[in-house]
Amino acid sequence: MKILVAVKRAIDYNVKARPKADGSAVDLANVKMSMNPFDEIAVEEAIRIQEAGTASETVAVSIGPKQCQETLRTAMAMGVDRGILVETDEDVQPLAVAKLLKAVVDKEQPELVILGKQAIDDDSNQTGQMLAALLGWAQGTFAAGVELADGSLTVRREIDGGIQTLKLKMPAVVTADLRLNEPRYVKLPNIMKAKKKPLDTLAPADLGVDVAPRLSVLKVAEPPARQGGIKVPDVAALVDKLRNEAKVI
Amino acid sequence: MTALVIAEHNNAELNAATLNAVAAASAIGGDVDVLVAGAACQAVADAAAQVAGVRKVLLADAAHYANALAENLAPLVVSLAEPYEHLLAAATTTGKNVMPRVAALLDSAQISDIIGVESNDTFVRPIYAGNVIATVKSADAKKVITVRTTAFDPAAASGGSGAVESVAVADAAGLSEFVGEELTKSDRPELTAADIIVSGGRGVGSSENFAIIEALADKLGAAVGASRAAVDAGYVPNDYQVGQTGKVVAPTLYIAVGISGAIQHLAGMKDSKVIVAINKDEEAPIFGVADYGLVGDLFKEVPAMVEALDK
Numbered sequence: 001m002k003i004l005v006a007v008k009r010a011i012d013y014n015v016k017a018r019p020k021a022d023g024s025a026v027d028l029a030n031v032k033m034s035m036n037p038f039d040e041i042a043v044e045e046a047i048r049i050q051e052a053g054t055a056s057e058t059v060a061v062s063i064g065p066k067q068c069q070e071t072l073r074t075a076m077a078m079g080v081d082r083g084i085l086v087e088t089d090e091d092v093q094p095l096a097v098a099k100l101l102k103a104v105v106d107k108e109q110p111e112l113v114i115l116g117k118q119a120i121d122d123d124s125n126q127t128g129q130m131l132a133a134l135l136g137w138a139q140g141t142f143a144a145g146v147e148l149a150d151g152s153l154t155v156r157r158e159i160d161g162g163i164q165t166l167k168l169k170m171p172a173v174v175t176a177d178l179r180l181n182e183p184r185y186v187k188l189p190n191i192m193k194a195k196k197k198p199l200d201t202l203a204p205a206d207l208g209v210d211v212a213p214r215l216s217v218l219k220v221a222e223p224p225a226r227q228g229g230i231k232v233p234d235v236a237a238l239v240d241k242l243r244n245e246a247k248v249i
Numbered sequence: 250m251t252a253l254v255i256a257e258h259n260n261a262e263l264n265a266a267t268l269n270a271v272a273a274a275s276a277i278g279g280d281v282d283v284l285v286a287g288a289a290c291q292a293v294a295d296a297a298a299q300v301a302g303v304r305k306v307l308l309a310d311a312a313h314y315a316n317a318l319a320e321n322l323a324p325l326v327v328s329l330a331e332p333y334e335h336l337l338a339a340a341t342t343t344g345k346n347v348m349p350r351v352a353a354l355l356d357s358a359q360i361s362d363i364i365g366v367e368s369n370d371t372f373v374r375p376i377y378a379g380n381v382i383a384t385v386k387s388a389d390a391k392k393v394i395t396v397r398t399t400a401f402d403p404a405a406a407s408g409g410s411g412a413v414e415s416v417a418v419a420d421a422a423g424l425s426e427f428v429g430e431e432l433t434k435s436d437r438p439e440l441t442a443a444d445i446i447v448s449g450g451r452g453v454g455s456s457e458n459f460a461i462i463e464a465l466a467d468k469l470g471a472a473v474g475a476s477r478a479a480v481d482a483g484y485v486p487n488d489y490q491v492g493q494t495g496k497v498v499a500p501t502l503y504i505a506v507g508i509s510g511a512i513q514h515l516a517g518m519k520d521s522k523v524i525v526a527i528n529k530d531e532e533a534p535i536f537g538v539a540d541y542g543l544v545g546d547l548f549k550e551v552p553a554m555v556e557a558l559d560k
Contacts, residue, residue: 016512017377026381038494094349095358118494120513122376124361125494129319129349138320138424141346144487154428158487159342160441160496165428166318178477178494179487214358218371218384226519229540231531235553238525238543239560246523246540248502249445249469249558 002057003046004110005080006101009064009071010036010121017121019220026121026220035071038116040078041176044183045146046114047079054148055112057081061104063097065089069199076194077186083199084108088211090204094122096211098130103207105135110171112153117142117175128175138168142177250279250369252335253307255326257343258285258293260315263300265442266339268403271300273396274337275404276366280304282333283411286325288315294413301405306413313421317343320422323350328419330355330391334369340395340497352393359393360385364400378493378516398441399499399520433486435473440489443472445502448491448518451478452507452528452547459484461551462506468555474498474518476508492517507547510535527551 011017012032020027035043046058060075061084062068072083086100105113118125132139140146140155144163147154153168158177204211232238242249252274257264267283274281281302285294286309294308307329313321326347330336336351338344340362352359364382365373371386372394440446447469449462459473466473474496475489491498493516503521508514510526510533518524519538526539527550536542543550 011377013513017380019381026377093358095353095356098353120378120493123378123493124359125345126349126352126359126361129346130353130359132319133323133350133353136424139346139350140425141319142342157342159430160488161430161432162486162488163431164316165430167426167428169424177487178481214388215360215385216388218386220376220381220383223375223379223382223519226524226538227540229524229536229538229542231536231542231544234545235543235550235557238541239554239557241541242502242523242525246502248523 001055001112002059002108002110003049003055004105004108004113005042005046005058005060005075006113006115006127007039007043007060007062007071007075008036008119009033009062009068010119013037013120019222023219023221025217033067035074036116036119038118038176040183041178041180042114042116043075043078043080044181045176048181049148059084059108059110061086061101063088063092063100072199073194074186076197077191078184082197085199085201086204086207087201088204090211091213092211093213093215094124094126095130095214096209097127098134099209100204100207100211101131102134103209112170112172112174114174114176117177128173132173135173138172140166140168140172140174143174144177144179146174250334251332252277252279252281252337253329253333254281254283255336255338255344255347256283256285256293256297257339257341258287258290260287260290261292263293263296265403266341266398267297268300268406269398269401270337270339270396271302271404272401273363273366274335275302276401277335277369279334282307284309284326284329286314286322288312298411298413299407299409301408303409303411305411307416308413309416309418311418316427317347318425318427319347319350320424322347323354324422325419326351327354329416333391335392335394337394337396339398344395348393348395355391355393357389357391357393358387359395360387361395362397363394364397378512379519380512397497399497433488437466438470438472440472440474440496441498443500445469445471446474446498446500447471447504447506448474448476448508449479449484449506450476450508451482453479453484456484461548465504465551465555468558476514505535506551508535509533510538
């Protein structure tokens with residue numbers, strides 16, 4: 001079985017994003033970029049399935065500018081066998097990403113695709129579901145556990161009320177939630193090894209996909225700032241403030 | 250111009266989040282219909298028909314809709330989509346699971362988690378953990394939208410007089426089956442609907458220690474929440490998590506206990522009306538958003554607060 005895992009280059013999770021002064025876009029100049037944290041979990045899961053002997057090959061795919069090569073190298077340093085970069089400088093929105101991934105799936109014929117449930121930049125939470133729709137495959141979103149047996153995939157999903165378990169027909173799309181696993185740290189020798197792993201580059205046109213954005217961003221702004229609060233000396237003062245000033249209890 | 254709201258329910262009761270989605274649909278300005286797809290869910294359809302502003306309820310009743318499986322629900326929504334310009338659902342885990350599948354089948358770019366309606370094609374949504382607010386315009390004929398429930402006051406659950414109309418059901422996709430659910434049982438209010446929330450973080454230290462948080466919550470009639478760190482550490486179940494990718498809440502009062510205030514947590518609670526932080530680290534970022542901060546040991550301060558509330 002082959003597993004395809006999708007990885008996005010996104011703002012580092014420790015960085016607080018700000019709009020540009022003219023409100024046209026988010027200011028990403030000189031901002032630290034990393035692999036989207038949910039995608040790291042997706043990569044880890046793919047590697048674990050391969051290490052357990054269930055998958056024979058793992059392939060990472062990333063869509064975006066040239067620098068996504070670094071993201072793919074990180075995935076390969078974690079253990080993925082090879083990488084595919086669909087290189088474009090366009091603002092590629094989730095529907096276009098899903099179409100590009102579908103084209104890659106058509107070429108690569110994996111039986112399982114794992115993605116992060118959400119990218120921490122646009123916070124869309126769409127791509128995996130859209131890919132499953134375009135492929136006509138089952139989807140196991142927000143996965144906290146996956147188990148492959150007898151040609152079907154049992155997925156434990158984090159839902160608002162707790163945990164839901166579904167059984168999916170293969171092939172399937174899985175999106176990783178936070179508790180699926182804890183991604184490994186990359187070791188230096190593996191970073192060196194990853195440099196030698198194959199990395200193919202394609203253009204969206206090679207895949208026959210029109211990536212023109214459907215949503216245009218009219219403006220971006222900072223949210224209204226909260227007024228700074230006060231420190232209270234003790235619990236008695238706190239309860240008094242809540243009762244008599246804020247009047248919320 | 251007409252909108253279709255996909256109702257969320259458990260086949261017996263309408264989930265309150267649907268009322269926020271109806272409110273967002275009403276804000277767009279056209280007629281609002283509601284789809285209730287489920288199994289033996291007539292009562293839900295009747296309840297949806299009572300919601301203020303609802304013109305008509307489409308009822309799709311079949312066994313394979315019982316658990317809102319995306320593979321079954323999405324083709325149904327698509328089969329009904331023709332007369333609608335807007336398709337909306339609450340941005341719950343159900344809505345987030347189903348709607349992108351609908352959007353892709355309609356070749357439409359979904360607009361996720363809207364917090365405002367500017368016009369029939371322009372919407373406001375938070376990105377980058379809520380640190381940036383984007384205004385986006387859709388070029389698609391059909392707009393598929395999920396709604397951040399805290400941003401829209403719920404439509405009244407009664408006062409409407411919509412008609413209930415049964416619609417043809419689509420076939421089961423045969424791709425997925427429901428195995429089971431482990432739902433957290435609690436007598437406390439539901440996190441996303443609570444007026445007051447007491448949340449604990451890594452500082453609480455253990456599952457047993459969460460009893461301190463629960464005691465304060467029970468004294469206030471509050472829901473219990475948690476930071477990602479507390480959930481990852483196994484102190485509480487995943488459905489307690491408040492944050493960018495967990496639940497987004499906006500109660501009247503949010504009390505953060507032993508929570509440092511990472512960007513990702515703030516994204517889930519900074520629209521609360523009043524925020525209280527109790528933390529021993531006076532440099533903790535949570536104090537930057539708190540209306541009232543108390544620097545101290547939570548194991549001393551929280552029980553003292555329970556006592557003080559008795560006075």
